[in-house]
Amino acid sequence: MRILVVGGGGREHAIAHSLSRSGGVHKIFVAPGNAGIREIASIVPVRADDIENLVRFARTEQIDLTVVGPEQPLVLGIADRFEQEGLAIMGPSAAAARLEGSKAFAKAFMQRHDIPTARHRTFGASDYDEAATYVKECGAPIVVKASGLAAGKGAVVCATVDEALETLAFMLRERAFGAAGEEVVVEEYMTGEEASVFALSDGKEYLLFAPAQDHKRIGEGDVGPNTGGMGAYAPVPIVTDDILRAVRNRVVAPTLHGMAAEGYPYRGVLYCGLMITEEGPEVVEYNCRFGDPEAQVVLPLLADDALDLFEATARGALRGSALSMRSGAAACVVLASGGYPGRYETGFAIEGLEQAAAHRDVLVFHGGTAPSLKEDDVPGRGSDTVTSGGRVLGVTGLGRDLRAALDRAYEAVGHISFEHMQFRRDIGKKGLRPS
Numbered sequence: 001m002r003i004l005v006v007g008g009g010g011r012e013h014a015i016a017h018s019l020s021r022s023g024g025v026h027k028i029f030v031a032p033g034n035a036g037i038r039e040i041a042s043i044v045p046v047r048a049d050d051i052e053n054l055v056r057f058a059r060t061e062q063i064d065l066t067v068v069g070p071e072q073p074l075v076l077g078i079a080d081r082f083e084q085e086g087l088a089i090m091g092p093s094a095a096a097a098r099l100e101g102s103k104a105f106a107k108a109f110m111q112r113h114d115i116p117t118a119r120h121r122t123f124g125a126s127d128y129d130e131a132a133t134y135v136k137e138c139g140a141p142i143v144v145k146a147s148g149l150a151a152g153k154g155a156v157v158c159a160t161v162d163e164a165l166e167t168l169a170f171m172l173r174e175r176a177f178g179a180a181g182e183e184v185v186v187e188e189y190m191t192g193e194e195a196s197v198f199a200l201s202d203g204k205e206y207l208l209f210a211p212a213q214d215h216k217r218i219g220e221g222d223v224g225p226n227t228g229g230m231g232a233y234a235p236v237p238i239v240t241d242d243i244l245r246a247v248r249n250r251v252v253a254p255t256l257h258g259m260a261a262e263g264y265p266y267r268g269v270l271y272c273g274l275m276i277t278e279e280g281p282e283v284v285e286y287n288c289r290f291g292d293p294e295a296q297v298v299l300p301l302l303a304d305d306a307l308d309l310f311e312a313t314a315r316g317a318l319r320g321s322a323l324s325m326r327s328g329a330a331a332c333v334v335l336a337s338g339g340y341p342g343r344y345e346t347g348f349a350i351e352g353l354e355q356a357a358a359h360r361d362v363l364v365f366h367g368g369t370a371p372s373l374k375e376d377d378v379p380g381r382g383s384d385t386v387t388s389g390g391r392v393l394g395v396t397g398l399g400r401d402l403r404a405a406l407d408r409a410y411e412a413v414g415h416i417s418f419e420h421m422q423f424r425r426d427i428g429k430k431g432l433r434p435s
Contacts, residue, residue, distance in 0.1 A: 001025055001307065004058055005041070006078070007048050007069030008032045010334075010367035010394040011292035015067055015306075016041050017363065018299040022307035029061065035385040036366025036393075051078045058087050065090065065311055068268075071149060074288050075101035079268070090314040092288050095264035099255075099286040100271075103147040103185045106286050113258035115251055116282040118275075120187035122147070128172045134186055135164045141189040146171055148180030153226050153341055155285070157189065192277035193430065194284065195236045196294050197244070199252050199272070200309060200323065202316045203265035206256055207309070207323035208248070210301055211239040212294040213431065218341060220426045227341045228391055231427035233331040233402055234297040238276050238430075247274065247281050255286070267313065296365050296394045297330035331405040331428050332396040333413050337368070338420025340390035345420070348387045352415035361398040361405075362412040367391045387418055402431045 001024055005016050013036055019025050020040045030037045031044035031054060046053045049072050058066055066082060068074055068091035077094035091097075098105045104122040109115075123131040135142060144167045146154030154177055158164035164186075171181040198209040212234035218224040239247070251272050259266040271287030271294075290298070299306065303324045312318045337344035349372065357364045368389015393416065397408030406428045413423065 001064040002027045002062060003029070003307070004044070004054070004061075004063045004066040005030045005069060006054060006066060006073055008034050008037070009069065009292055009389075010365040010391065011290050011295040012069040013037050013365040013367070014295040014299045015069055015290070017365070018302060018306040019067070019310070022305050024305070024307045029057075029063070031057065034366045034388070035369040035371050036364065038371075048073050049076060051076060051081050054078065055081055055085055055087070058082065059085065064088065065307075065314060067091070067310055069289060071097070071100050071287065071289050074268075075149060088311070088314045090268055090310045092266050092268040093264055096259055096266045096268075097288040099259075100288040101149060102183075103145050103285065104183045107185055109258060110283060113254050115254050115258075116280065118143070118187040118190050118282065118284075120185055122183055122185050123172070125172055125182045128168060131168050131172065131184065131186055132165055135161055135168065138186070138188065140164060143187050143189055144168060144171065145185045145187070146177040146181040147183035147185055148177065150177045150180045151228060153228070154180060155226060190275040190277055190282060190284070192275045193238050195239050195274050195276055196291050197239070197247050197252070197272045197274060198290060198294070198298060199256070199270045200313050200318065201256050201266050201268065201270055202313050202318040203260065203267040204316065205318040205321075206252060206270075207318060207321065208244070208252070209298045209323065210235040210325045211244065212236060212291070212298050214291060214294055215424060215427055220424050225341055227336070229291065229293045230334045230336065230424045231332055232291070232293045232297045233329065233405065233428040233431050234294070234301060235325075235329065236431060243276060243281060247272065251281060251283055267316065292367075293332045293334055293394045296332040296363075296396050300330050300363060300396055300398060301325045301328070328398060328400045329402040329405040330396055330398050331402060331409045332365075332394045333409045333423055333427050334367075334391050335393040335395065335413065335416060335421055335423045336391050337387055337389070338422055340422070344390055346387045346389065348419040350385045350387060350392070350416065350418045352417055353385060355415040356395060356412040359408060359412045361408050363396040363398075364412070365394040365396060367394060369393070392418065392421075402428055
């Protein structure tokens, strides 16, 4: 089969890697890809949100299945457009992708279907005063979220009322997130431990991957601003069999049933971002695709053929399929540019990639990388690969348990360097605590 993967980050590298292990895959294309993906796939110089040119490419190259990584093209309707052309694609429709594209929609949906989530209210661009009154009534800590897509940075946990009011002004008055912040959701602060559960759904049936845990904050000890994710590990000890059963019954099943009942059956990957509270699992957010970096630990643990599962999902044929995970654990450490998630420079040579990848049970997934210029074009920057984004690499270790996986990941990280490189040294710490 000829496969097109849409996207160019670590998640898409992990997707392409999982597909490359399938005997049924003849050729993989990735648009727009990155410097690492080119080792296992052909790079297509088309942006992930350039839907019409992606359709043309899929028709011309006779693509049998397209797998969409990032949320933006899904929210823009890439799945609808491909299906209009009779092209198989794994990803939800634009109507279904509103679960991620609009937090206001997602919260209202959860209320309609009695899915546990934090108490909240939604406010429009002209409702600052009303939102400020609500914040003062609720007190702090409290969470303020831009309703639209904000690259994982639109949710702010505010420790004080004053901080919440400043965040409201930043989003509603200063329009810091543009159209994504025209509506904001203000919700109570939930206490517990976060986990991510991914479901493959064909619109009727669904299968679950092993739960993962992301590390959103830039700083060790979960301090500082939110990022797209600084690391992850799977499985997650806090998600016991009983908790996972509750996630199935209280979150995943009613979400998929509710979407179908409202006229937009969900076909693709449903990400349930959860808080495991004393009362049980509650939904923090939905995503309409694999998480990044969670995909970099979940997919390497997949024991089954990714192509078979993805194709069955796209074609509405999951009935009778099974999804099993390998024993052991996976841990991913993200290496980021200095200054991220704020302003950062790019173009720095990355050293040590081959040495890191040579380690047993280590996978190096590229996110923000690009092929370098010729060695004599930029003095001191002569490696094969340079930095091109905020989250540059995801170094994943596999092991018999989480400790072994973390040891492998961090040992490989020790070989890699680029100017101003930053990473967290406490990935997986919560998973190592005695139960």
